[in-house]
Amino acid sequence: MAEVVLSTRGITKRFGAVTASEDISLDLRAGEIHAVIGPNGAGKSTLIAQICGGLAPDAGRVEFLGRDVTARPVRARARMGLARTFQISALAMEDTVLQNALLGALGASGRPWRFLRGVLTERSLRDRAEAALARVGLDDVAAVRTAELSHGQRRLLEVAVALTLAPRAFVMDEPMAGLGSEGSERLTTLLGSLRREAPILLVEHDMDAVFALADRVSVLVYGRVIATGTLDEIRADPAVREAYLGDAA
Amino acid sequence: MNREAMLNAAVLLALVAVPGWALWAGEPFTITLATRAVIFALAAVGLNIALGLGGMVSLGHAVYFGVGGYAMGILAWHAQSYTPLVEALAIPGTKSMPVIWLVAVISSALAALVIGVLALRTSGVYFIMITLAFGQMVYFFAISWPAYGGEDGLSIYVRNGFPGLNTLVPVQFYGLCLMVLLAVLALNWRLARSPFGLALNAARQVPQRVETVGLDPTRVKLVALVISGAVTGLAGALFADLNRFVSTTMLSWQMSGEIMVFVIIGGVGRLFGPVVGAGLYVILEHFLGDLSDYWQVFLGLILLAVVLFGRGGLVGIVAGRARTHG
Amino acid sequence: MSPILIAEQVLNGLQFGVMLFLMAAGLTLIFGVMGLINLAHGSLYMIGAFAAAAVAGATGSFLLALGAALVAAALAGAIVELVVIRRLYDKDHLDQVLATFALILIFSEGTRWLFGSFPLYLDIPDWLSGPVTLPGGIQYPLYRLALICVGLLVALGLWLLITRTRVGIRIRAGENDREMIAALGVDIGKLYTLVFALGAGLAGLAGALVGAIQSVQVGMGEPVLILAFVVIVIGGIGSIKGALVGALLVGLTDTLGGIFLPELFKLFTDDAAGATATGSAFASMAIYILMAAVLVWRPTGLYGAKA
């Protein structure tokens, strides 16, 4: 079995009387796409926040690259190579596409404390940013203001920024959200090719994409993982059929 | 050359031409007035680094302005009264502008660091109010602290010196202030395009994104606030030298409001916005003040009009929406 | 220092806090519902005081004067909301700060234009003047006791308004979800005008009540405004409960700090006059230090929503 890159061990999070995450244990192995699916309100966003560092779990651990990162902030996990994308694009809308990609490259370089040199004259940053844009097919709009991009292009830029970090694992929060069928297909192809670079923890609503991409699937309902397995195992799981797929079908 | 660049060039030309015009027209006081505008512009350029680039709405920039002013006042007062600045170490005061500037920059940067560490724990309206409140705290302290004149302030009889210049000649002092302003504008221009500027710009728009690429947006903002405070502090030292006087009014919250007014009526985030804003304010203050004792009513109406109808301040009205750094 | 003196100072702190609450409640309500930061709130306080002084001068009735203060400030608030503030809701805080700063200039100098530069006369009515003796032998001005009562009654009234009435439900809905309230068919424009006028009226009432024992003059609103900001930052912006707790904390800190800090400094030095001056200097900073401490502990105030 491939090596485990990212994992949660029994993480639990409560907000008052509501349990948003209950004893969740997941792992992401090298080379795979592991999809997390579940109905609205199942606790997917809370789970991502705990994996990436925005929220501290009440109990349990998060491990990345074999180290316990539970107490580390978002940026420390990012520096280790944990790259996330946002459900609602978090891009600097006033800036150009290239500048957004450069920000990722700058973060990866870890050297933002340079005040007088033009950022565009830094060859290494620029190469890295342009390579990431080329990878997602946005190189021809590099000079365009991000606010002028189409929704689909912004989803691609989200992925490009994540790519500049030279990630060891991706965490993607509904990358297909709001895309038309054409856009979804394009992104699906892209993500499929990305798994060779780093495994992807894919939280997604779009079942077509999940079925096309996922090596394994975990089903999250009311803050609990009720099943984890291959697509076939999940399809066959009675609990999943009852709680989720049954309703959806 | 786009319209904003043309406007900037025109402003630059006007600033350089002022002394010539003043001497030709026999209005020497115009030079003093222009010096005031240039120094206010410098203070506002400082705020614009925090506000325009970093999105930090600081309503407490009078602190840095005043700290810079008091750096000048205290150093020069000790030099003028031949008393040591630090008794134990026998460090004397000084009347040399370069030294005073250095002290003003360092002390206002330190003030910005302390205030920033606390204030940047908050954001949005809390940030506005906590900076305002820190300003009040420093203001009340300065008023009731008896050592350096309190509300009476400190008067310096002769303007401080700069090597190679006679700063008492209005034109020479104006030229000096203008050079400082241009140097800081150049710095501001480079800053906006630097790696740090990129990170700061992103920290203003999407702090969560900055965090997820492995950078600390709060620390980026803190450094920007420190630079901003240092520039405004330098302006404070020059302002005190212009008036040969420093007092607690430089620390008042109205001063903070005025510095912010310069930036906003000029154009937030525009390189020359603060310069245009400060110039306009000084002109309005001068001429409206002659028109009516109640001139501030008209100033208020003009400000309202700029906010309600003039998106992007005066530079925005002339040059359209695009931002300078892009 | 005798227990009676301390008790009296605590009452003074309470009274100050309760008056601050009247200012802070309006500010925090306006911010909570409309997301607006209003620097001109102090001007409404001033308008209340001037209206009260004018009406008291003309009619001699204190109650009429209070009513006039409430109405004038609420009316001024409503007009300002309709003409200016309404255009600021979808702008950022920066524009709001500048626009309401401009309003301060207009109101202050406009008032001076109308009423002149001299302070106006407003006094407490005979039936509320003079001290009363409280249990324990404390001599305390009746008017200040009345202020505490009025302030607490207003706090109770606000609480009832917000929790028990239709308007209150709408206000709370407006705080939580602007779109939902529009979807419910409530005229959101009218609601905003109403909330703004309510906040303005409270500020005007505070101005009139305080004006009777202080000086009714141009610029009287700004120092109170800044204190009210401190109050709502401590309490948590948008929270009425926070405003009350914050106001009482600030009132007590300011009053007791002013008394005890100079005494404290006297313990450490023989220079009594110097200690008094230094102690007073620190006392004037006390509430800001309190605020900084609260924010370090809880960045969104005591009762503020988590960011």
Add this chain to the structure above:
Amino acid sequence: MNMKTLLAAAGLAALTAAGAEAQVKVGMITTLSGGGASLGIDTRDGFMLAIEMAGRDDIEVIVEDDQRKPDVAVQLSDKMIQSDQVDVLTGIVWSNLAMAVVPSATAQGLFYLSTNAAPAQLAGPGCHPSYFSVSYQNDNLHEAAGAHATNAGYENTFILAPNYPAGHDSLNGFKRFYEGGLAGEIYTELGQTDYAAELAQIRASGADSIFFFLPGGMGISFLKQYADSGIDLPVVGPAFSFDQGILQAVGEAALGVNNTSTWSKDLDNAANAAFVEAFQETYDRLPSIYAAQGYDTANLLLSAMDKADIDDTEAFRAALGEADFDSVRGGFGFASNNHPVQDIYVREVIKEGDIFTNKIVGIAMEDRANAYTEECSM
């Protein structure tokens, strides 16, 4: 656009009595807007009244508003010196503004005649032969209050003032001539409007009298709250809190309070009678001490113009020093540091019809100069 045409359009011409033949140009910097404007307006009106009554056309007065901001005052003085080329500056109400303007103005060879502010620095080491205070020395009224407290036999006075330099000077000035003990000494916050805490301390202190210095709105607040506190002790203060403009806002609360002043509208001399009558007629209100000081300053200047040419600095200084004019304060002369020698009176607040005003009840100090003559080496 030309600045001069704008100045003319601004109606400043109305304030200047014929510019063309003017021999002396006066720059008046005073507070005409914002808080404290009433003091500057009275100063200006008193000063202009004197010139109008003298019917002089050889003097031009340029009036500008300092907004009570030191930096604006400095800027105005630079403008008046550089552009308008005035000979004399005057009009500043506040000590901190005076400290910002006066030293550099006199250093540049101008005369400065103070209509009000007269800080200790300018009376002692910082004195200058071209600087004349026509009002008083800042400590004078406080010293007189101390002398009055001593004369009245007070033995345990509670004293308070705001925590800023003028406040410290005030309490020190009071103590200089007060021989009794102190029941308490407190510094309040500058701009404070609520004095409940201080009143409670006074009540608990066992004081037999109160001295306070709280200018402007602070004094109004203090007196109203004092009257309502039920404390019934004799109160003394300097004239600033009992000025004509302020008294109407204090109302009944001020009745019977003693205050020290260099002037009162009921002072019995011909110059004063003429001044009070003309002021009321021209401006339809009672004059204040600031108006009286402005009026005296203008008359001093006019008297010196009759004796010497302003371009002859030495002669003009000497002419000013003679103080050869009819002061509304009666006897008036200059001490060696160019500050007044004059009687300081005790007034009591009374009600005349519907108007609250002062009447003289005694003299606190006769021919008082000031405490700083020794320190001035001119």
